[in-house]
Amino acid sequence: MPELPEVEVVRAGLAPALTGSTVLGVEVFEPRSLRRHDPASGAFDALLTGRVLEGPVRRGKFLWVPLRGGAPQAIVAHLGMSGQILLREPGTPESGLLRIRLHVEAPEPVATEDGEQREFWVHFVDQRIFGSMAIDRLVPTADGRHGGFGTDEALVPSQVAHIARDPLDPAFDDAAFFRALARKRTGIKRALLDQGLVSGIGNIYADEALWASRVHYAQSADTLSRAKSRELLAEIRRVLAKALAEGGTSFDAQYVNVNGASGYFSHSLNAYGQQGKPCPRCGTPIVREQFMNRGSHFCPRCQRLRPNRSSGLSRSSSASAP
Numbered sequence: 588m589p590e591l592p593e594v595e596v597v598r599a600g601l602a603p604a605l606t607g608s609t610v611l612g613v614e615v616f617e618p619r620s621l622r623r624h625d626p627a628s629g630a631f632d633a634l635l636t637g638r639v640l641e642g643p644v645r646r647g648k649f650l651w652v653p654l655r656g657g658a659p660q661a662i663v664a665h666l667g668m669s670g671q672i673l674l675r676e677p678g679t680p681e682s683g684l685l686r687i688r689l690h691v692e693a694p695e696p697v698a699t700e701d702g703e704q705r706e707f708w709v710h711f712v713d714q715r716i717f718g719s720m721a722i723d724r725l726v727p728t729a730d731g732r733h734g735g736f737g738t739d740e741a742l743v744p745s746q747v748a749h750i751a752r753d754p755l756d757p758a759f760d761d762a763a764f765f766r767a768l769a770r771k772r773t774g775i776k777r778a779l780l781d782q783g784l785v786s787g788i789g790n791i792y793a794d795e796a797l798w799a800s801r802v803h804y805a806q807s808a809d810t811l812s813r814a815k816s817r818e819l820l821a822e823i824r825r826v827l828a829k830a831l832a833e834g835g836t837s838f839d840a841q842y843v844n845v846n847g848a849s850g851y852f853s854h855s856l857n858a859y860g861q862q863g864k865p866c867p868r869c870g871t872p873i874v875r876e877q878f879m880n881r882g883s884h885f886c887p888r889c890q891r892l893r894p895n896r897s898s899g900l901s902r903s904s905s906a907s908a909p
Contacts, residue, residue, distance in 0.1 A: 589666045590648060591753055591787030592830035598645040598737060604674055604707065605652055606642040610635050611689035611706070620686040624721035625744060634722045634829025635662065636691070646735035646756075649747045651723075653738070659725035661679055664711070670718030672899065675708040687711040687720055691842060706850055721746070732758040753787035753823050754830075754858040765816050771808035776883060778808040779823075785822040788823065791859045792830065794884045798858035803892040804876075804883040811863045829855065858884040 589597075596822045615621060621734060624631050641653035644661075649662040650672075675681070675695075677690070682736045689709040696703040709718055725742040728734055736756065764785060774892040776877040778784060779793045786813065788796075797804055799822040809818070833855065857867050862875035865872045877889035 588672070590789035590791075590792055591755070591827055592792075592834075594645055594648050594650055594770065595736065595786075595831055596664060596834055597666075598643045598650055600670065601650075601652075601674070601709075602737065604693060605640045605691070605709075606663050608640050608693040608697075609692045610638050610640065610689055610887070611692050612636055614688040614690075615687070615688040617713075617716060619716050620676060620711065620719055621721060623719040623723075625723075628722060628724075631720070631722055634660070640691075642734045642737050644737040644746055645744065647753050647782055648789070649735075649744070649750060649786075650829045651735075651744050651747065653742070654722075654723065655742070659742060660722055660773075661725055661744050663721045663723045663746060665719050665900040667713060667715065667717030667719065671712040673710045675710050676704060677706055677708055679708065681710055681712065683876045684712045685710055685713050686713050701851060702877045723747075730758065750782050751784055751786045753827075754785060754820060755787070755827055759785075761817075761820065763822065768811060768816055769813075774805040774809060774877065775802055775811065775819075776804035780879070787827070789905075790881050790883075791856075792823070792826050794859040795826045795857060798885060798890065799826065801889050803890045804878065806894055807895055810893065853899055858886065860884065 593616050613635050615632060621631055628634070635654075638657075639653055639655040640662075643650060643652045645651075649663065649665055651663045653659070653895075654663045664670070666672075681688075688711070690706070691709055692706050694705075697704050697707060711718070723744040723746050726745050726748055727747070728741045728743050729824070731741055733739050733741060734751075767784055768775075768778060771784075776793050776797060779788050780790070781795075794818060800815070800819040802811070802819060858873055861873040862882075862884055864873055865871065866873055866889060869886065869888050871886050871888040873884055875884050877883075
């Protein structure tokens with residue numbers, strides 16, 4: 588599933604092409620890709636055709652493109668498990684996975700994988716149809732700060748308003764995050780995947796940050812010391828920043844930027860997908876365990892599960908744990 592780095596790569600790639608461009612037409616090939624769109628607000632294609640686009644914005648794994656003029660609205664996109672947003676030259680054939688196509692005209696020629704032109708197509712491609720697009724109203728942010736990356740406006744789509752800020756957002760509140768962790772009586776990885784607590788982190792980067800900070804994925808969040816919580820947050824930021832610099836993580840053709848290029852962070856993974864391989868830190872084979880219908884990857888030596896104080900168990904066997 589695309590996480591923060593992958594979605595940010597898409598946002599940054601779309602920005603020069605979409606900002607100031609006009610939507611000439613809309614084709615919807617898969618109605619299920621509009622599951623988040625409220626038809627009571629109007630038909631998706633009618634609301635979008637003829638509108639001028641502002642620069643794309645991202646919060647966590649959500650991406651939106653504000654619409655210029657009229658009531659504050661935006662195209663909201665979520666990539667789901669396998670969604671892609673691609674810039675194409677008009678007439679470019681696409682696989683049977685094409686769900687929505689926007690015909691767009693830019694004020695100046697823009698670059699696509701096929702060259703430069705003013706008119707281009709924006710393809711929303713989605714194999715599993717878990718992703719979506721919608722037109723949604725923009726509402727004020729709860730904290731009065733900017734909505735997300737790519738805007739100074741204190742507005743956010745209504746269906747994104749409940750999503751927390753991500754650790755790379757300048758408006759992210761470290762202290763509030765630490766306080767929330769201290770109240771969470773659940774495994775730390777489950778807490779990190781809670782997009783209402785902190786956004787943009789999925790399975791890959793949770794495993795990588797937990798490995799880097801030597802924390803077991805099932806360690807209860809409320810047992811982490813403030814020092815360990817700070818270390819974990821620092822590692823989350825380091826991992827996300829490094830993945831972003833390398834264009835995200837690509838295991839197959841599903842994870843690409845707007846021009847179809849893959850990211851290279853998969854070459855830098857220490858834990859995720861590395862089961863059976865030696866831990867880069869101590870040499871112990873990395874283990875994969877079932878977790879929330881997916882897997883958790885960790886080093887059983889570096890990331891020992893520390894017993895809770897309330898269990899009455901000895902903690903001496905977990906000297907290397909957080």
